[in-house]
Amino acid sequence: MMKTEPDGDLRTRFAALRSVDHELAPAWNPQVLQVAPKAASWSLPYWLPITATACLLLGFTFTKHDSARPSENLSAMLPEFFATQGEPLFASLIAAPSTPSDSLLPAHLTIYLP
Amino acid sequence: MERETADILESLHPDAFGWAVHCCGGDHSRAEDVLQNAYLKLASERATHAGSSSFKTWWFGVIRFTAHEEFRRLRYRESLLGRLLNQFSGDHHDPRPSPARQIELDEQTLQLRAALAHLPARQSEVLHLVFYQDLTLSESAAVMKISLGSVRQHYERGKARLRSLLTPESHDEN
Numbered sequence: 001m002m003k004t005e006p007d008g009d010l011r012t013r014f015a016a017l018r019s020v021d022h023e024l025a026p027a028w029n030p031q032v033l034q035v036a037p038k039a040a041s042w043s044l045p046y047w048l049p050i051t052a053t054a055c056l057l058l059g060f061t062f063t064k065h066d067s068a069r070p071s072e073n074l075s076a077m078l079p080e081f082f083a084t085q086g087e088p089l090f091a092s093l094i095a096a097p098s099t100p101s102d103s104l105l106p107a108h109l110t111i112y113l114p
Numbered sequence: 115m116e117r118e119t120a121d122i123l124e125s126l127h128p129d130a131f132g133w134a135v136h137c138c139g140g141d142h143s144r145a146e147d148v149l150q151n152a153y154l155k156l157a158s159e160r161a162t163h164a165g166s167s168s169f170k171t172w173w174f175g176v177i178r179f180t181a182h183e184e185f186r187r188l189r190y191r192e193s194l195l196g197r198l199l200n201q202f203s204g205d206h207h208d209p210r211p212s213p214a215r216q217i218e219l220d221e222q223t224l225q226l227r228a229a230l231a232h233l234p235a236r237q238s239e240v241l242h243l244v245f246y247q248d249l250t251l252s253e254s255a256a257v258m259k260i261s262l263g264s265v266r267q268h269y270e271r272g273k274a275r276l277r278s279l280l281t282p283e284s285h286d287e288n
Binding site: 009014025032033034 | 128
């Protein structure tokens, strides 16, 4: 009686895959064991692109903020708060005996200066 | 490097490539990069064989580790930031095999590779090491850095699952 190999079906399939891979394998090159490793294994540090991107974003944000400012002279655009007025700020007892609200006061409270 | 080690590496080269292809999910070009980096590790003595296990199991462990490193690098490159950088650097990678290679892969081979891709990584790895590389379960455990009991469990479950994936009935259902 013929003895069958256990898992022979899987072994056959894997053997086919193996032969295909062997055909596609790159040729053996002994020089790979003699090249300088440092230059070939160099890779970009992980923190570098992250830091660079963060700096770019910050720079872009500040640039945009600056460009949003009005380019004209600020003092020219603002209203005049402390400009000299045509009339004195406080009523003078001598020069202005009557004010617009005097009519609202009772007569005995209205001061008339001589 | 010693002549003897170089000779062993040469004799293991085709199988090492097959193992690298498996570790890279069937991507031949990435497997070539992984194998190249593993050779560089050996040349620069960043990986040295201590002698506690056979050279083959140790070497396959190095390739597996290098493939995992490459996978992490790939995941980073595929992240949003990485894709942005690739736009500027012009570094694009096409994971598909070239048309010439696709012709060489027959239907059964492609079916097996697809079925292996459906298995959990450890089950797929142990099946490859046993059936493709002809390693024992204890040697596979040394390569995969897990216990023999775990390897046995992954092996049995993996075999059953692979058979169910390869049978025409289950293929038709999918």
